[in-house]
Amino acid sequence: MPEREVKLTIGPQHPMLKEPESFLLTLRGEKITDMTVRLGYNHRGIEKACEQRTYIQDMYLVERVCGICSHSHSTCFIQTVEEIAGLAVPKRGLYIRTLIAELERIHSHLLWVGVAGHEIGFDTLLMYTWRDRELVMDILALISGNRVNYGMNTIGGVRRDITTDQIPQILSAIDKLEERTKYYIQVGTEEITLRERLSGVGKLSKEDAIHLGAVGPTARASGVDRDVRRDDPYGAYGELSFDVITDNHCDVYGRTLVRLGELMQSYKLVRQILRQLPEGPIVVKAPRKIPAGQAVSRYEAPRGEDVHYVKANGSDKPERVKVRAPTLANVQVVAHMLKDGYLADTPIVIAAIDPCFSCTDRTIATTNLDNGRTDRMDWPTLRTYGIEWYSKQGIDFTELNRKLRTMRESN
Amino acid sequence: MGLVQKIVTWARIKSPWIIHFNTGACNACDIEIIAALTPRYDVERFGVILKGTPRHADVLVCSGPVTRQIKDRLIRIYEQMPEPKFVVAVGTCACSGGVFNGCYNVEGGIDEVIPVSAYIPGCPASPKAIIDGVVKLLASVDNAAKPARELVVNGT
Amino acid sequence: MLVEEEKIRQQLVERFGLPAEKITVQRERRIWADVPAANFGEIFDYAADKLGFVILATITGLDEGPTLGVIYHIARESGIILNLHTSVPKDKPVIKTVSARFPAADAYEREMVDLLGMQVEGLPPGNRYPLPDSWPAGQYPLRKDWKSDTIGKSEVTENA
Numbered sequence: 112m113p114e115r116e117v118k119l120t121i122g123p124q125h126p127m128l129k130e131p132e133s134f135l136l137t138l139r140g141e142k143i144t145d146m147t148v149r150l151g152y153n154h155r156g157i158e159k160a161c162e163q164r165t166y167i168q169d170m171y172l173v174e175r176v177c178g179i180c181s182h183s184h185s186t187c188f189i190q191t192v193e194e195i196a197g198l199a200v201p202k203r204g205l206y207i208r209t210l211i212a213e214l215e216r217i218h219s220h221l222l223w224v225g226v227a228g229h230e231i232g233f234d235t236l237l238m239y240t241w242r243d244r245e246l247v248m249d250i251l252a253l254i255s256g257n258r259v260n261y262g263m264n265t266i267g268g269v270r271r272d273i274t275t276d277q278i279p280q281i282l283s284a285i286d287k288l289e290e291r292t293k294y295y296i297q298v299g300t301e302e303i304t305l306r307e308r309l310s311g312v313g314k315l316s317k318e319d320a321i322h323l324g325a326v327g328p329t330a331r332a333s334g335v336d337r338d339v340r341r342d343d344p345y346g347a348y349g350e351l352s353f354d355v356i357t358d359n360h361c362d363v364y365g366r367t368l369v370r371l372g373e374l375m376q377s378y379k380l381v382r383q384i385l386r387q388l389p390e391g392p393i394v395v396k397a398p399r400k401i402p403a404g405q406a407v408s409r410y411e412a413p414r415g416e417d418v419h420y421v422k423a424n425g426s427d428k429p430e431r432v433k434v435r436a437p438t439l440a441n442v443q444v445v446a447h448m449l450k451d452g453y454l455a456d457t458p459i460v461i462a463a464i465d466p467c468f469s470c471t472d473r474t475i476a477t478t479n480l481d482n483g484r485t486d487r488m489d490w491p492t493l494r495t496y497g498i499e500w501y502s503k504q505g506i507d508f509t510e511l512n513r514k515l516r517t518m519r520e521s522n
Numbered sequence: 523m524g525l526v527q528k529i530v531t532w533a534r535i536k537s538p539w540i541i542h543f544n545t546g547a548c549n550a551c552d553i554e555i556i557a558a559l560t561p562r563y564d565v566e567r568f569g570v571i572l573k574g575t576p577r578h579a580d581v582l583v584c585s586g587p588v589t590r591q592i593k594d595r596l597i598r599i600y601e602q603m604p605e606p607k608f609v610v611a612v613g614t615c616a617c618s619g620g621v622f623n624g625c626y627n628v629e630g631g632i633d634e635v636i637p638v639s640a641y642i643p644g645c646p647a648s649p650k651a652i653i654d655g656v657v658k659l660l661a662s663v664d665n666a667a668k669p670a671r672e673l674v675v676n677g678t
Numbered sequence: 679m680l681v682e683e684e685k686i687r688q689q690l691v692e693r694f695g696l697p698a699e700k701i702t703v704q705r706e707r708r709i710w711a712d713v714p715a716a717n718f719g720e721i722f723d724y725a726a727d728k729l730g731f732v733i734l735a736t737i738t739g740l741d742e743g744p745t746l747g748v749i750y751h752i753a754r755e756s757g758i759i760l761n762l763h764t765s766v767p768k769d770k771p772v773i774k775t776v777s778a779r780f781p782a783a784d785a786y787e788r789e790m791v792d793l794l795g796m797q798v799e800g801l802p803p804g805n806r807y808p809l810p811d812s813w814p815a816g817q818y819p820l821r822k823d824w825k826s827d828t829i830g831k832s833e834v835t836e837n838a
Contacts, residue, residue, distance in 0.1 A: 147805065150808060155546060156626040159820055175550070222553065248557075260550055260645055337733075343759070406704070407759060439785055491575075590810050627809075
């Protein structure tokens with residue numbers, strides 16, 4: 112059968128609608144030769160809104176740039192404002208902020224492991240990681256009052272303190288999570304099926320990761336030794352010790368190992384934070400009007416480097432707020448990762464940069480350049496295609512699903 | 523255990539197939555919707571199935587304040603669903619635009635674009651509130667032999 | 679303490695004859711420099727090639743009234759950020775792309791095109807970002823004189 116170039120579009124939900132697509136793939140047979148990305152479906156106009164609202168109102172708005180790493184955006188924004196205002200956040204406040212930061216990393220990475228499992232047909236992994244994740248959701252709700260969007264920050268520190276009776280509960284949850292994560296690491300390193308499925312997929316060399324500007328676990332899995340917590344410390348990180356996890360696989364397998372390794376580091380950090388938690392106030396009073404000035408702040412969100420810039424003009428509203436979320440850096444690298452890969456790799460490679468869900472709620476359209484016919488698939492259909500395609504290559508998760516279920520149920 | 527009993531009751535009446543659509547949300551509600559499907563809350567055992575296509579869905583579970591880019595898609599999805607169909611607006615943004623109300627690229631709540639049967643506020647709406655809202659919606663449909671009225675859920 | 683930061687500052691002042699007050703070390707790991715558009719390119723290249731600023735964190739565009747400002751936030755592996763600011767007249771807001779050296783700049787530059795009306799020379803053809811295709815021309819949301827309710831809710835939809 113002659114190979115033809117086919118353009119495949121991963122676009123929004125509906126199969127039969129002609130619309131601007133998110134991801135346009137060019138195929139030769141089953142291999143991807145090119146890809147372009149179209150973004151903007153989530154563009155809400157937050158930066159403009161920030162200029163029209165007070166700093167306190169903006170705190171709540173910026174927290175909702177992304178619900179999965181809301182504390183990341185909130186803290187990064189507030190750090191910037193505090194720097195302009197010359198506020199010295201009390202140490203205990205910084206430690207609490209950092210505690211929430213690591214708990215957020217834990218929930219986010221566990222979420223990701225589950226989503227990754229789902230994309231390749233390893234669904235019991237989704238069920239168990241999300242069940243484990245509930246342990247950290249409970250802790251976040253205990254400390255902050257909410258499972259998601261914690262509202263812990265205020266300008267000058269944090270709004271709620273950690274009480275002594277919360278500490279053993281947090282430590283107990285961390286102990287349980289560490290045990291379970293060790294098991295996922297074992298599965299990740301020892302199970303051939305998983306290794307074969309993820310190895311060599313979504314390749315990104317170290318040189319390309321650097322040149323294209325990849326951030327976070329995506330970059331670290333290509334051997335790029337960068338982590339804002341160590342390189343440009345903020346919060347309490349200057350006083351904490353932890354390892355930056357890198358890996359040299361340069362593929363989705365590496366990205367999985369990095370996130371699992373980071374989970375273990377986060378457990379270590381949470382224990383350190385609680386052990387070293389200084390006494391004292393948790394907040395310092397902030398002025399309503401922030402003096403004219405500007406600052407830039409970076410934060411290592413679960414997905415990578417988050418950058419906020421704020422310009423103040425002496426009023427109670429900012430002159431300019433700029434947010435560069437980590438996904439924007441990484442999504443520009445996806446095209447490169449998918450080149451020379453298989454169509455069947457698309458769901459897991461996109462998932463492996465840990466993008467927002469809305470990026471992945473998309474429809475795929477196929478344009479056959481020979482006869483101009485357009486077919487469309489939705490994301491779940493592409494996922495099923497990928498799972499079945501690999502199944503034909505001998506990589507099937509039925510057995511591993513059964514095995515994981517048996518082992519967990521017997522505990 | 524009241525909630526479980528309610529779920530078991532309506533599951534006998536109908537097992538709704540759900541389609542989930544994000545109209546520009548921050549994802550907080552989306553992960554709580556999916557959490558509702560996972561072991562702790564696990565609505566699947568009651569027959570609630572998440573479908574990938576609107577053609578087979580009874581309930582459109584929607585999050586987000588509806589960005590301009592996504593609006594047409596939302597309408598098409600709604601049009602593709604067979605009757606009887608219901609729309610659940612999950613989260614404060616889906617109810618009214620939430621914190622994004624007034625932003626230049628958002629419409630506001632889901633009901634600016636399509637009719638909504640049930641509103642579940644919260645930022646985000648918790649899995650319990652989501653389940654409660656879907657249950658209330660279907661119970662009201664079953665009780666009244668007419669299309670669902672608007673319901674507001676006070677859940678946590 | 680701020681030895682490295684001061685060294686960078688000195689190098690830029692000496693090499694490009696920049697007025698001392700236009701480059702400040704704000705704190706550790708933060709340098710701010712305000713440079714004329716005319717020699718922005720060579721300063722940027724020098725910082726990236728010779729001073730080790732190999733990470734492009736992001737690019738911020740601003741409405742400064744008569745001018746549009748651009749700040750390139752570039753960083754060293756060691757964490758020092760050099761914030762390079764320049765301005766172009768609003769009635770002729772032309773800058774050159776840096777996407778050949780930093781491919782990631784593509785999204786940041788397109789953002790300034792869409793939201794501020796910046797013109798970026800040398801940007802390869804591609805989709806606009808982040809506004810919808812049917813957004814009316816000449817409407818730049820991040821400009822100070824643009825009101826959020828300028829475009830009615832149902833006026834702009836994605837598809838014709």
